[in-house]
Amino acid sequence: GDSVTQTEGLVTLTEGLPVMLNCTYQTIYSNPFLFWYVHYLNESPRLLLKSSTDNKRTEHQGFHATLHKSSSSFHLQKSSAQLSDSALYYCALSLTNAYKVIFGKGTHLHVLP
Amino acid sequence: GALVYQYPRRTICKSGTSMRMECQAVGFQATSVAWYRQSPQKTFELIALSTVNSAIKYEQNFTQEKFPISHPNLSFSSMTVLNAYLEDRGLYLCGARRDRGKRNTLYFGAGTRLSVL
Incomplete structure (x- = not known):
């Protein structure tokens, strides 16, 4: 079936x-x-x-991503992390002819000063 | 801009009781509404998709008997968790899709966090 796999757990930088x-x-x-959603605590994704x-x-x-169908990838990148980027990030997949959105397990990005 | 409000933000119910949560789209017409649950340590799991003028479609492991949904108009949807037990705790998110413009983009509310005692 349709699925999304993303960097799991906590990423600290x-x-x-x-x-x-x-x-x-x-x-x-x-x-x-393909989508990237950002989810801050107590706010809407x-x-x-x-x-x-x-x-x-x-x-x-400041974030960018490129869909590469050849490798089925949609990596999220940013050249320089900011403290305010600390949040949960979800990669998600939707099919054009369906309203279903499938989420990955989420990545917690923690940016240190 | 498109906004989605969910009510209540947090709720606690006793095991075996039921709890109703609401989702309101403001500033746009929500032609489809998706309800998700995020259980502890898990991702967003689709419960059901409600599209105007179509039957509500439930995902595997979720049923109308357990999670009845009402979508009476283009700005409002509600879902009830019947006979809630510990495994039903988590963050319930409502995602609404507008008819045109931002096709395939879901606008989420902040969620209803359900705790079960």
Whole structure:
């Protein structure tokens, strides 16, 4: 079935260092939508990035990701981590002709000063 | 902008009792509403998807008998957890999708956190 696998658990890094959170997916559908959601404690999960176009970089708020269908990946990157980036990050998959969104298990990013 | 409100934010119920939670879309028409549960140490698990003018579709391991959902109009949905037990505790999220513009994007509420005693 359709699934999402992402860097699990806690990722700790120092402010100013680059961020990379891995996400790969599995689906038989050829045109999936991939998303990154950011979830701060006691707030709504918020859409950070989304893409359905192969090999096109998408950017928002300093984060970027490129959907690579050849490797079924949608890794989240940022050149320089900030303290305010500390949150839970979820990679998610949706199929164009369905309303179902499938989430990965989430990655807790903790940025240290 | 699109906003989704959930009520209550936190609730505690006794084992075997029921608890109703609400989801309100503000500023857009929610043509479909997805209810998710995040159990402790787990990811968001889809319970059911409710789309206007279509039957509510429940995922495996979730039933209408346990999680009845009402979606009476394009701005409101509610779900009840019937006979709640310890395994039902967690964060229940409502995700609403608008009809056009942000296709396939879910806008989430902040969730209802259910504790069961």
